[in-house]
């Protein structure tokens with residue numbers, strides 16, 4: 140009995156590792172997150188059963204306890220079970236609960252890492268998250284609180300202030316408040332902030348200052364959004380790479396079809 144936890148990366152199937160692709164190809168059943176290029180990834184295992192168990196902000200979601208139970212039940216039936224998670228499974232992915240459910244039932248697990256949104260976003264921006272002599276630390280942080288967590292933003296703020304580069308996950312909808320809080324806490328107003336929607340696929344890429352976002356907020360963005368804050372982002376280039384969602388036929392997209400730049 141074994142469950143494979145596989146990092147699907149930010150959406151482009153070509154960013155999955157060869158091992159991830161190989162193990163996905165061997166799956167009988169795939170429990171997968173929402174918000175990925177599922178059609179592209181299904182090419183690895185067209186005959187497997189694909190079950191979406193994604194959680195979407197503000198929309199009805201599958202309960203975590205149900206996901207844990209289903210993993211265990213399917214593995215005990217002797218099926219090759221893949222739990223396909225967006226980005227890297229170990230970053231804001233509820234991996235711990237699922238691992239624990241497997242361990243409690245003596246089900247072996249293996250984890251295949253993936254490209255996390257922070258790295259995919261930095262690649263889109265053609266920049267580095269660290270800068271020799273200037274940015275020695277990077278923090279991955281989220282202001283999103285779990286159901287039973289106290290309603291305070293002191294923890295994420297302290298973490299974001301302590302690092303020279305802060306990458307904020309699940310933070311797009313609160314960007315304005317976040318920039319206010321960072322300025323209030325002492326970050327210079329002119330600190331660069333980049334916004335990357337749908338890294339590795341078509342989406343918005345913006346380069347602004349904390350002050351600009353604190354004043355104006357962001358346009359409404361549909362896809363997953365990552366915010367990157369810090370001086371290292373001064374080197375970011377905001378441009379649209381020709382990308383399509385089709386793994387097999389990678390045709391350049393005319394600039395007119397690109398979203399906000």
Ligand SMILES: C[S@@+](CC[C@H](N)C(=O)[O-])C[C@H]1O[C@@H](n2cnc3c(N)ncnc32)[C@H](O)[C@@H]1O
Nearest residue numbers: 149226227230255256308309337338363364365
């Ligand atoms: C529940 S977390 C999962 C993170 C994932 N495990 C990872 O390593 O990227 C979801 C958040 O990741 C970020 N994210 C995931 N995919 C993204 C993408 N393709 N582009 C930009 N941000 C992304 C967004 O901040 C989104 O709200």
